[in-house]
Amino acid sequence: MRNSFARGISIVEIVIASAIIAISVVGIVGAIQIYLKITYQNSRETQAVLLLDETAEALQYLRDDSFSAHIEPLTNGIAYSVFWNGTGYELGSSTITLPYDMTRTVVFSEVERDGSDQIAGSGSVDEATKKATITIAWPYKGTTETIVSEMLIHDMYGN
Numbered sequence: 001m002r003n004s005f006a007r008g009i010s011i012v013e014i015v016i017a018s019a020i021i022a023i024s025v026v027g028i029v030g031a032i033q034i035y036l037k038i039t040y041q042n043s044r045e046t047q048a049v050l051l052l053d054e055t056a057e058a059l060q061y062l063r064d065d066s067f068s069a070h071i072e073p074l075t076n077g078i079a080y081s082v083f084w085n086g087t088g089y090e091l092g093s094s095t096i097t098l099p100y101d102m103t104r105t106v107v108f109s110e111v112e113r114d115g116s117d118q119i120a121g122s123g124s125v126d127e128a129t130k131k132a133t134i135t136i137a138w139p140y141k142g143t144t145e146t147i148v149s150e151m152l153i154h155d156m157y158g159n
Helices: 009-069
Strands: 077-082 089-092 100-114 124-140 142-152
Touching: 009 077, 009 089, 009 100, 009 124, 009 142
Parallel strands: none
Antiparallel strands: 077 089, 077 100, 100 124, 124 142
8 A cells, every 4th residue: 555645745735835825925914014004003193192292281381481471472363383492392383393294283262251250152251261272283194184182271370
C-alpha cells in the first residue's frame, strides 16, 4: 500500500492555500485602514477638546487678571482668537491657524436676567456677565468638523 503523503502537494491544494492567504491579507489590510482612519479622527477630536479646555482656562485667566480690561470692552458677536503672547493670553480679531489647520474662536454675547435675577432669554442686561461661545474647527475629508461649548464669564472679583 502506498502512502498518500508521498505524492507531494497538488496544484489544487496550492491554489486553495494561496486564496486563503490572499483573502486573509486583504481582510487584515482593510481592518488596518479602518483602524488608521478612526485613530486619525479620534486624535483630532481629542486635540480639539484639549484646545477647547485651554481656551476656557484662558478666558478665566483673562477674567481673573482684569474683567474690565480684557472681557468687558469686547464687542458682542465678533469672533475673537485666543493666543499666547509670550507672557499671557490675549484675544485678537485676526484668525490664527493652529497645527493641523485647526482654528479656535470665541464669540461673546450679552446675558439677560429676569426680575428674580435668574438668567433668562429676556430682561435686563447683566453688564458684569458675558456668555462666551467657544468653537474649535478643523478640516476632515472635505468638510469642517467642529466642537462648540458655551460658558459664562462673570466679573466675580469686581476688577
